[in-house]
Amino acid sequence: xVGKGLDPIFAQGSAPGQSAIAVVxxxxxxxxxxxxxxxxxxxxxxxxxxxxxxxxxxxxCLVLNFPAPGSYTGESMLEIHSHGNQLIVAEIFRWLEERxxxxxxxxxxxxxxFLNNKISLVQAExxxxxxxxxxxxxxxxxxxxxxGVLSKKxxxxxxxxxxxxxxxxxxxDFSDEEDVIDTKSGAIxxxxxxxxxxxxxxxxxYGPFEKNSLKKRVVLVGRPNVGKSSIFNSLLNEDVAIxxxxxxxxxxxxxxxxxxxxxxxxxxxxxxxxxxxNDAIEKSGMVLTVKAAExxxxxxxxxxxxxxxxxxxxxxxxxxxxxxxxxxxxxxSFSGLSVSAKTGEGIGVLLEKLKSLATSSSGQKLxxxxxxxxxxxxxxxxxxxxxxxxxxxxxxxxxRDANQELNEIYGELDNEKILDQIFNNFxxxx
Ligand code: GDP
Numbered sequence: 298x299v300g301k302g303l304d305p306i307f308a309q310g311s312a313p314g315q316s317a318i319a320v321v322x323x324x325x326x327x328x329x330x331x332x333x334x335x336x337x338x339x340x341x342x343x344x345x346x347x348x349x350x351x352x353x354x355x356x357x358c359l360v361l362n363f364p365a366p367g368s369y370t371g372e373s374m375l376e377i378h379s380h381g382n383q384l385i386v387a388e389i390f391r392w393l394e395e396r397x398x399x400x401x402x403x404x405x406x407x408x409x410x411f412l413n414n415k416i417s418l419v420q421a422e423x424x425x426x427x428x429x430x431x432x433x434x435x436x437x438x439x440x441x442x443x444x445g446v447l448s449k450k451x452x453x454x455x456x457x458x459x460x461x462x463x464x465x466x467x468x469x470d471f472s473d474e475e476d477v478i479d480t481k482s483g484a485i486x487x488x489x490x491x492x493x494x495x496x497x498x499x500x501x502x503y504g505p506f507e508k509n510s511l512k513k514r515v516v517l518v519g520r521p522n523v524g525k526s527s528i529f530n531s532l533l534n535e536d537v538a539i540x541x542x543x544x545x546x547x548x549x550x551x552x553x554x555x556x557x558x559x560x561x562x563x564x565x566x567x568x569x570x571x572x573x574x575n576d577a578i579e580k581s582g583m584v585l586t587v588k589a590a591e592x593x594x595x596x597x598x599x600x601x602x603x604x605x606x607x608x609x610x611x612x613x614x615x616x617x618x619x620x621x622x623x624x625x626x627x628x629x630s631f632s633g634l635s636v637s638a639k640t641g642e643g644i645g646v647l648l649e650k651l652k653s654l655a656t657s658s659s660g661q662k663l664x665x666x667x668x669x670x671x672x673x674x675x676x677x678x679x680x681x682x683x684x685x686x687x688x689x690x691x692x693x694x695x696x697r698d699a700n701q702e703l704n705e706i707y708g709e710l711d712n713e714k715i716l717d718q719i720f721n722n723f724x725x726x727x
Pocket of ligand 1 (some may be wrong): 520521522523524525526527528539540541542543544545546547569620621622623624636637638639640
Protein backbone atom coordinates (compact mmCIF):
# COMPACT_ATOMS: atom_id res chain seq x y z
CA UNK A 298 0.00 0.00 0.00
CA VAL A 299 1.56 3.27 -1.08
CA GLY A 300 -0.05 6.41 0.14
CA LYS A 301 -0.34 8.64 3.09
CA GLY A 302 0.28 5.65 5.32
CA LEU A 303 -0.37 4.16 8.68
CA ASP A 304 -0.47 5.71 12.13
CA PRO A 305 2.10 8.47 12.41
CA ILE A 306 5.42 7.60 14.07
CA PHE A 307 8.63 9.40 14.93
CA ALA A 308 12.17 8.50 16.01
CA GLN A 309 15.55 10.07 16.33
CA GLY A 310 17.50 9.25 13.17
CA SER A 311 20.82 10.63 14.36
CA ALA A 312 22.98 9.21 17.15
CA PRO A 313 21.96 10.40 20.61
CA GLY A 314 24.25 12.82 22.43
CA GLN A 315 25.61 16.27 21.71
CA SER A 316 26.14 17.14 18.08
CA ALA A 317 25.77 20.02 15.66
CA ILE A 318 22.44 18.70 14.41
CA ALA A 319 19.94 16.09 15.63
CA VAL A 320 17.48 14.54 13.20
CA VAL A 321 13.99 13.41 14.13
CA UNK A 322 12.13 11.67 11.34
CA UNK A 323 8.37 11.32 11.05
CA UNK A 324 6.35 8.95 8.89
CA UNK A 325 2.75 7.89 8.34
CA UNK A 326 -0.53 9.65 8.04
CA UNK A 327 0.71 12.92 9.50
CA UNK A 328 -2.03 15.24 10.84
CA UNK A 329 -2.98 18.14 8.56
CA UNK A 330 -2.75 20.41 11.60
CA UNK A 331 0.97 19.59 11.88
CA UNK A 332 1.60 20.87 8.35
CA UNK A 333 -0.53 23.96 9.12
CA UNK A 334 1.34 24.65 12.33
CA UNK A 335 4.71 24.28 10.60
CA UNK A 336 3.42 26.30 7.62
CA UNK A 337 4.52 23.58 5.23
CA UNK A 338 2.83 22.75 1.94
CA UNK A 339 2.05 19.07 2.28
CA UNK A 340 2.64 18.23 -1.37
CA UNK A 341 5.83 20.21 -1.89
CA UNK A 342 9.06 18.24 -1.68
CA UNK A 343 11.20 20.90 -0.11
CA UNK A 344 12.86 22.19 3.05
CA UNK A 345 11.89 25.03 5.32
CA UNK A 346 13.56 26.88 8.16
CA UNK A 347 11.09 27.01 11.04
CA UNK A 348 11.14 28.21 14.62
CA UNK A 349 9.41 25.47 16.61
CA UNK A 350 7.92 26.75 19.83
CA UNK A 351 7.82 24.17 22.63
CA UNK A 352 6.08 26.49 25.08
CA UNK A 353 8.95 27.38 27.40
CA UNK A 354 11.52 27.85 24.66
CA UNK A 355 11.92 27.57 20.90
CA UNK A 356 14.52 26.08 18.58
CA UNK A 357 15.32 27.04 15.05
CA CYS A 358 14.89 23.87 12.96
CA LEU A 359 15.24 22.84 9.35
CA VAL A 360 12.17 20.85 8.33
CA LEU A 361 12.41 18.60 5.27
CA ASN A 362 9.22 17.46 3.59
CA PHE A 363 9.03 14.21 1.61
CA PRO A 364 5.47 13.80 0.31
CA ALA A 365 4.18 10.26 -0.26
CA PRO A 366 4.98 8.14 -2.16
CA GLY A 367 8.44 9.55 -2.99
CA SER A 368 9.89 8.99 0.47
CA TYR A 369 11.98 6.25 2.13
CA THR A 370 8.91 4.59 3.65
CA GLY A 371 6.55 5.44 0.79
CA GLU A 372 4.45 7.37 3.31
CA SER A 373 4.35 11.09 4.02
CA MET A 374 7.58 11.88 5.84
CA LEU A 375 9.06 14.89 7.58
CA GLU A 376 12.52 15.33 9.01
CA ILE A 377 13.13 17.86 11.73
CA HIS A 378 16.77 18.92 12.04
CA SER A 379 17.18 20.64 15.38
CA HIS A 380 20.29 21.65 17.30
CA GLY A 381 21.99 18.51 18.58
CA ASN A 382 21.09 18.41 22.24
CA GLN A 383 19.09 15.53 23.74
CA LEU A 384 17.08 18.02 25.82
CA ILE A 385 15.83 19.65 22.61
CA VAL A 386 15.15 16.22 21.07
CA ALA A 387 13.14 15.24 24.18
CA GLU A 388 11.10 18.43 23.76
CA ILE A 389 10.45 17.60 20.07
CA PHE A 390 9.30 14.10 21.11
CA ARG A 391 6.88 15.56 23.68
CA TRP A 392 5.66 18.13 21.15
CA LEU A 393 4.98 15.37 18.58
CA GLU A 394 3.25 13.11 21.13
CA GLU A 395 0.92 15.97 21.99
CA ARG A 396 0.03 16.07 18.29
CA UNK A 397 -0.94 12.40 18.19
CA UNK A 398 2.29 10.78 16.98
CA UNK A 399 3.97 7.85 18.74
CA UNK A 400 7.59 6.74 19.03
CA UNK A 401 8.52 4.14 16.39
CA UNK A 402 9.56 0.57 17.16
CA UNK A 403 13.08 -0.48 16.06
CA UNK A 404 13.13 -0.98 12.30
CA UNK A 405 9.58 0.34 11.85
CA UNK A 406 10.54 2.83 9.11
CA UNK A 407 12.29 0.10 7.10
CA UNK A 408 9.44 -2.33 7.70
CA UNK A 409 7.01 0.22 6.25
CA UNK A 410 9.38 0.82 3.32
CA PHE A 411 9.38 -2.94 2.69
CA LEU A 412 5.58 -3.28 3.03
CA ASN A 413 5.15 -0.36 0.61
CA ASN A 414 7.48 -2.06 -1.91
CA LYS A 415 10.04 0.70 -1.64
CA ILE A 416 12.86 -1.72 -0.75
CA SER A 417 13.31 -5.47 -0.78
CA LEU A 418 14.01 -7.45 2.35
CA VAL A 419 17.61 -7.94 1.21
CA GLN A 420 18.03 -4.18 0.71
CA ALA A 421 16.51 -3.53 4.15
CA GLU A 422 18.90 -6.00 5.76
CA UNK A 423 21.79 -4.47 3.79
CA UNK A 424 20.92 -1.05 5.21
CA UNK A 425 20.84 -2.45 8.73
CA UNK A 426 24.10 -4.41 8.42
CA UNK A 427 25.81 -1.40 6.85
CA UNK A 428 24.95 0.53 10.02
CA UNK A 429 26.07 -2.34 12.28
CA UNK A 430 29.45 -2.83 10.55
CA UNK A 431 32.33 -1.96 12.84
CA UNK A 432 35.27 -2.18 10.46
CA UNK A 433 35.96 -1.06 6.90
CA UNK A 434 36.67 -4.71 6.08
CA UNK A 435 33.09 -5.58 7.00
CA UNK A 436 31.71 -2.77 4.83
CA UNK A 437 33.80 -3.94 1.88
CA UNK A 438 32.69 -7.53 2.49
CA UNK A 439 29.04 -6.48 2.63
CA UNK A 440 29.24 -4.52 -0.60
CA UNK A 441 27.81 -7.12 -2.96
CA UNK A 442 25.00 -7.92 -0.54
CA UNK A 443 24.12 -4.24 -0.13
CA UNK A 444 24.47 -3.33 -3.79
CA GLY A 445 22.27 -6.12 -5.11
CA VAL A 446 25.06 -8.06 -6.88
CA LEU A 447 24.31 -11.10 -4.71
CA SER A 448 20.58 -10.77 -5.39
CA LYS A 449 21.31 -11.08 -9.11
CA LYS A 450 23.30 -14.27 -8.49
CA UNK A 451 20.48 -15.78 -6.45
CA UNK A 452 17.92 -14.74 -9.07
CA UNK A 453 20.07 -16.48 -11.65
CA UNK A 454 20.08 -19.69 -9.59
CA UNK A 455 16.29 -19.44 -9.25
CA UNK A 456 15.75 -18.95 -12.95
CA UNK A 457 17.93 -21.98 -13.70
CA UNK A 458 15.90 -23.99 -11.20
CA UNK A 459 12.70 -22.84 -12.86
CA UNK A 460 14.11 -23.97 -16.20
CA UNK A 461 14.70 -27.47 -14.80
CA UNK A 462 11.22 -27.42 -13.28
CA UNK A 463 9.64 -26.66 -16.65
CA UNK A 464 11.52 -29.60 -18.15
CA UNK A 465 10.45 -31.83 -15.29
CA UNK A 466 6.82 -30.85 -15.51
CA UNK A 467 6.85 -31.67 -19.21
CA UNK A 468 8.06 -35.18 -18.29
CA UNK A 469 5.64 -35.78 -15.46
CA ASP A 470 2.96 -37.10 -17.83
CA PHE A 471 5.26 -39.86 -19.05
CA SER A 472 6.78 -40.60 -15.70
CA ASP A 473 5.56 -44.19 -15.54
CA GLU A 474 7.38 -45.14 -18.74
CA GLU A 475 10.69 -46.50 -17.52
CA ASP A 476 12.77 -45.77 -20.64
CA VAL A 477 11.67 -42.11 -20.54
CA ILE A 478 12.74 -41.88 -16.87
CA ASP A 479 16.16 -43.30 -17.71
CA THR A 480 16.90 -41.07 -20.68
CA LYS A 481 15.56 -37.86 -19.19
CA SER A 482 16.59 -38.23 -15.57
CA GLY A 483 20.30 -38.17 -16.46
CA ALA A 484 19.94 -34.85 -18.33
CA ILE A 485 17.91 -33.34 -15.52
CA UNK A 486 20.39 -34.50 -12.93
CA UNK A 487 23.17 -32.82 -14.93
CA UNK A 488 21.29 -29.51 -15.02
CA UNK A 489 20.63 -29.77 -11.29
CA UNK A 490 24.28 -30.50 -10.56
CA UNK A 491 25.26 -27.25 -12.32
CA UNK A 492 22.88 -25.30 -10.09
CA UNK A 493 24.23 -27.09 -7.03
CA UNK A 494 27.78 -26.09 -7.96
CA UNK A 495 26.68 -22.45 -8.17
CA UNK A 496 24.90 -22.63 -4.83
CA UNK A 497 27.91 -24.31 -3.21
CA UNK A 498 30.09 -21.51 -4.62
CA UNK A 499 27.81 -18.87 -3.10
CA UNK A 500 27.95 -20.59 0.27
CA UNK A 501 31.72 -20.86 0.07
CA UNK A 502 32.25 -17.21 -0.86
CA TYR A 503 29.59 -15.56 1.30
CA GLY A 504 29.75 -15.96 5.08
CA PRO A 505 27.08 -14.89 7.57
CA PHE A 506 27.57 -11.43 9.08
CA GLU A 507 28.18 -11.45 12.82
CA LYS A 508 29.41 -8.75 15.13
CA ASN A 509 33.02 -9.92 14.99
CA SER A 510 33.06 -11.13 11.39
CA LEU A 511 36.46 -10.58 9.82
CA LYS A 512 37.98 -9.11 12.97
CA LYS A 513 41.55 -10.40 12.85
CA ARG A 514 42.88 -12.34 15.85
CA VAL A 515 46.55 -12.32 16.70
CA VAL A 516 47.88 -14.71 19.35
CA LEU A 517 51.17 -14.36 21.23
CA VAL A 518 52.81 -17.75 21.73
CA GLY A 519 56.17 -18.96 23.00
CA ARG A 520 57.90 -20.55 25.98
CA PRO A 521 57.19 -19.14 29.46
CA ASN A 522 59.09 -16.04 30.55
CA VAL A 523 60.17 -14.91 27.09
CA GLY A 524 58.16 -11.69 27.53
CA LYS A 525 54.77 -12.38 25.86
CA SER A 526 52.79 -10.52 28.53
CA SER A 527 55.30 -7.66 28.45
CA ILE A 528 54.93 -7.34 24.65
CA PHE A 529 51.14 -7.59 24.99
CA ASN A 530 51.16 -4.68 27.46
CA SER A 531 53.56 -2.68 25.28
CA LEU A 532 51.40 -3.11 22.19
CA LEU A 533 48.34 -1.93 24.10
CA ASN A 534 50.27 0.72 25.97
CA GLU A 535 48.50 -0.45 29.10
CA ASP A 536 49.30 -2.89 31.96
CA VAL A 537 46.67 -5.51 31.26
CA ALA A 538 48.50 -8.84 31.66
CA ILE A 539 50.57 -9.80 34.71
CA UNK A 540 54.32 -9.69 34.08
CA UNK A 541 56.44 -11.86 36.34
CA UNK A 542 59.85 -13.49 36.58
CA UNK A 543 58.06 -16.64 37.67
CA UNK A 544 57.40 -19.02 34.78
CA UNK A 545 53.83 -20.17 34.13
CA UNK A 546 51.92 -17.18 35.56
CA UNK A 547 49.62 -16.67 32.55
CA UNK A 548 47.01 -19.43 32.54
CA UNK A 549 43.82 -17.91 31.13
CA UNK A 550 43.90 -16.22 27.76
CA UNK A 551 43.89 -12.43 28.09
CA UNK A 552 42.18 -10.74 25.14
CA UNK A 553 42.11 -7.11 24.21
CA UNK A 554 41.14 -5.18 21.09
CA UNK A 555 43.92 -3.06 19.68
CA UNK A 556 42.61 -0.11 17.63
CA UNK A 557 44.84 0.66 14.66
CA UNK A 558 43.79 3.84 12.84
CA UNK A 559 40.23 2.79 12.04
CA UNK A 560 40.92 -0.95 12.01
CA UNK A 561 40.90 -3.34 14.90
CA UNK A 562 42.89 -6.44 15.79
CA UNK A 563 42.15 -8.66 18.75
CA UNK A 564 45.43 -9.53 20.50
CA UNK A 565 45.60 -12.50 22.85
CA UNK A 566 48.23 -13.28 25.51
CA UNK A 567 48.49 -16.98 26.28
CA UNK A 568 50.07 -19.44 28.71
CA UNK A 569 53.68 -20.25 27.79
CA UNK A 570 54.34 -23.65 26.28
CA UNK A 571 56.75 -25.97 28.09
CA UNK A 572 56.53 -29.76 28.17
CA UNK A 573 58.22 -30.17 31.56
CA UNK A 574 55.45 -28.79 33.83
CA ASN A 575 53.39 -31.02 36.16
CA ASP A 576 51.05 -28.24 37.22
CA ALA A 577 47.52 -29.26 36.15
CA ILE A 578 46.26 -25.66 35.83
CA GLU A 579 49.26 -24.65 33.74
CA LYS A 580 48.66 -27.69 31.53
CA SER A 581 45.01 -26.62 31.03
CA GLY A 582 46.32 -23.16 30.11
CA MET A 583 48.56 -24.72 27.46
CA VAL A 584 45.61 -26.59 25.95
CA LEU A 585 43.85 -23.21 25.61
CA THR A 586 46.99 -21.74 24.01
CA VAL A 587 47.12 -24.42 21.34
CA LYS A 588 43.39 -24.00 20.64
CA ALA A 589 43.71 -20.22 20.36
CA ALA A 590 46.76 -20.60 18.11
CA GLU A 591 44.95 -23.01 15.81
CA UNK A 592 42.07 -20.62 15.15
CA UNK A 593 44.14 -17.40 15.03
CA UNK A 594 44.69 -15.41 11.85
CA UNK A 595 48.27 -14.77 12.81
CA UNK A 596 50.76 -15.78 15.52
CA UNK A 597 53.52 -13.74 17.08
CA UNK A 598 56.04 -16.35 18.18
CA UNK A 599 58.12 -14.78 20.93
CA UNK A 600 61.54 -16.03 21.98
CA UNK A 601 64.53 -14.75 23.92
CA UNK A 602 66.84 -17.30 22.35
CA UNK A 603 68.03 -16.37 18.83
CA UNK A 604 68.79 -20.05 18.13
CA UNK A 605 65.21 -21.17 18.78
CA UNK A 606 63.18 -22.19 15.78
CA UNK A 607 59.39 -21.87 15.55
CA UNK A 608 57.71 -25.25 16.22
CA UNK A 609 56.43 -26.88 13.04
CA UNK A 610 52.73 -26.60 13.94
CA UNK A 611 52.94 -22.78 14.17
CA UNK A 612 55.33 -22.10 11.33
CA UNK A 613 52.93 -21.29 8.48
CA UNK A 614 51.25 -18.29 10.15
CA UNK A 615 53.93 -17.07 12.55
CA UNK A 616 55.97 -13.95 12.80
CA UNK A 617 59.14 -14.60 14.85
CA UNK A 618 59.98 -11.97 17.43
CA UNK A 619 63.18 -11.93 19.49
CA UNK A 620 62.52 -10.11 22.76
CA UNK A 621 64.86 -8.63 25.41
CA UNK A 622 67.25 -7.19 22.82
CA UNK A 623 68.26 -4.67 25.49
CA UNK A 624 70.02 -7.57 27.30
CA UNK A 625 71.50 -9.36 24.27
CA UNK A 626 71.23 -8.06 20.72
CA UNK A 627 70.06 -10.66 18.22
CA UNK A 628 72.83 -11.97 15.95
CA UNK A 629 72.82 -10.56 12.41
CA SER A 630 71.77 -13.99 11.11
CA PHE A 631 68.45 -13.76 13.05
CA SER A 632 65.58 -13.68 10.56
CA GLY A 633 62.78 -12.27 12.76
CA LEU A 634 62.11 -8.92 14.36
CA SER A 635 64.22 -7.87 17.31
CA VAL A 636 62.35 -5.98 20.07
CA SER A 637 62.55 -4.99 23.71
CA ALA A 638 59.27 -4.80 25.58
CA LYS A 639 61.27 -3.08 28.34
CA THR A 640 62.69 -0.19 26.31
CA GLY A 641 60.05 -0.18 23.56
CA GLU A 642 62.61 -0.80 20.81
CA GLY A 643 61.03 -2.48 17.77
CA ILE A 644 57.47 -2.29 19.18
CA GLY A 645 56.57 0.39 16.61
CA VAL A 646 57.66 -1.95 13.79
CA LEU A 647 55.55 -4.74 15.33
CA LEU A 648 52.55 -2.40 15.44
CA GLU A 649 53.08 -1.56 11.75
CA LYS A 650 53.12 -5.29 10.98
CA LEU A 651 49.80 -5.71 12.82
CA LYS A 652 48.36 -2.71 11.00
CA SER A 653 49.16 -4.22 7.62
CA LEU A 654 47.54 -7.44 8.78
CA ALA A 655 44.43 -5.60 9.97
CA THR A 656 44.01 -3.76 6.69
CA SER A 657 44.63 -6.74 4.44
CA SER A 658 41.33 -7.97 3.13
CA SER A 659 40.64 -11.67 3.35
CA GLY A 660 38.42 -11.50 0.27
CA GLN A 661 35.61 -13.05 2.28
CA LYS A 662 32.18 -11.64 1.45
CA LEU A 663 29.36 -11.27 3.93
CA UNK A 664 25.58 -11.55 3.81
CA UNK A 665 22.87 -11.51 6.45
CA UNK A 666 22.74 -14.59 8.65
CA UNK A 667 19.14 -15.15 7.53
CA UNK A 668 20.10 -15.15 3.84
CA UNK A 669 22.96 -17.54 4.57
CA UNK A 670 20.62 -19.95 6.37
CA UNK A 671 18.14 -19.85 3.46
CA UNK A 672 20.91 -20.63 0.96
CA UNK A 673 22.05 -23.52 3.13
CA UNK A 674 18.51 -24.86 3.39
CA UNK A 675 17.96 -24.62 -0.39
CA UNK A 676 21.24 -26.48 -0.93
CA UNK A 677 20.22 -29.20 1.52
CA UNK A 678 16.83 -29.68 -0.14
CA UNK A 679 18.31 -29.87 -3.63
CA UNK A 680 20.93 -32.37 -2.47
CA UNK A 681 18.25 -34.84 -1.33
CA UNK A 682 18.37 -38.18 -3.10
CA UNK A 683 15.69 -38.69 -5.72
CA UNK A 684 15.40 -41.78 -7.86
CA UNK A 685 13.27 -44.61 -9.15
CA UNK A 686 9.78 -44.27 -10.54
CA UNK A 687 9.11 -41.11 -8.54
CA UNK A 688 12.24 -39.33 -9.74
CA UNK A 689 10.44 -36.58 -11.68
CA UNK A 690 7.87 -35.92 -8.97
CA UNK A 691 10.38 -35.92 -6.12
CA UNK A 692 12.84 -33.70 -7.96
CA UNK A 693 10.08 -31.27 -8.97
CA UNK A 694 8.93 -31.05 -5.36
CA UNK A 695 12.52 -30.50 -4.14
CA UNK A 696 12.94 -27.67 -6.63
CA ARG A 697 9.67 -26.06 -5.54
CA ASP A 698 10.73 -26.31 -1.88
CA ALA A 699 14.20 -24.91 -2.59
CA ASN A 700 12.71 -22.04 -4.61
CA GLN A 701 10.39 -21.27 -1.73
CA GLU A 702 13.45 -20.88 0.55
CA LEU A 703 15.18 -18.67 -2.01
CA ASN A 704 12.04 -16.58 -2.53
CA GLU A 705 11.86 -15.96 1.17
CA ILE A 706 15.26 -14.28 0.99
CA TYR A 707 13.47 -11.46 -0.83
CA GLY A 708 10.63 -11.34 1.62
CA GLU A 709 8.01 -13.42 -0.08
CA LEU A 710 6.67 -14.46 3.26
CA ASP A 711 3.35 -13.47 4.76
CA ASN A 712 4.32 -14.39 8.24
CA GLU A 713 4.05 -11.13 10.22
CA LYS A 714 5.96 -12.69 13.13
CA ILE A 715 9.02 -13.46 10.98
CA LEU A 716 8.94 -9.95 9.55
CA ASP A 717 8.83 -8.50 13.04
CA GLN A 718 11.76 -10.70 14.10
CA ILE A 719 13.80 -9.39 11.17
CA PHE A 720 12.97 -5.71 11.64
CA ASN A 721 13.15 -5.73 15.44
CA ASN A 722 16.90 -6.29 15.12
CA PHE A 723 17.26 -2.95 13.33
CA UNK A 724 18.28 0.12 15.27
CA UNK A 725 15.71 2.68 16.38
CA UNK A 726 14.98 5.29 13.76
CA UNK A 727 15.82 3.03 10.82
P1 GDP B 1 55.80 -14.30 29.62
O1 GDP B 1 55.79 -15.39 30.63
O2 GDP B 1 56.34 -14.79 28.30
O3 GDP B 1 54.49 -13.61 29.48
O4 GDP B 1 56.89 -13.21 30.12
P2 GDP B 1 56.67 -11.90 30.98
O5 GDP B 1 56.17 -10.80 30.13
O6 GDP B 1 55.91 -12.23 32.22
O7 GDP B 1 58.18 -11.54 31.33
C1 GDP B 1 59.00 -12.47 32.00
C2 GDP B 1 60.18 -11.70 32.62
O8 GDP B 1 60.95 -11.13 31.59
C3 GDP B 1 59.72 -10.54 33.49
O9 GDP B 1 60.57 -10.47 34.63
C4 GDP B 1 59.88 -9.33 32.61
O10 GDP B 1 60.16 -8.14 33.35
C5 GDP B 1 61.09 -9.73 31.78
N1 GDP B 1 61.09 -9.07 30.46
C6 GDP B 1 60.08 -9.06 29.57
N2 GDP B 1 60.42 -8.38 28.47
C7 GDP B 1 61.68 -7.91 28.70
C8 GDP B 1 62.60 -7.11 27.92
O11 GDP B 1 62.35 -6.67 26.81
N3 GDP B 1 63.81 -6.86 28.49
C9 GDP B 1 64.14 -7.31 29.72
N4 GDP B 1 65.34 -7.00 30.18
N5 GDP B 1 63.31 -8.05 30.46
C10 GDP B 1 62.09 -8.35 29.97
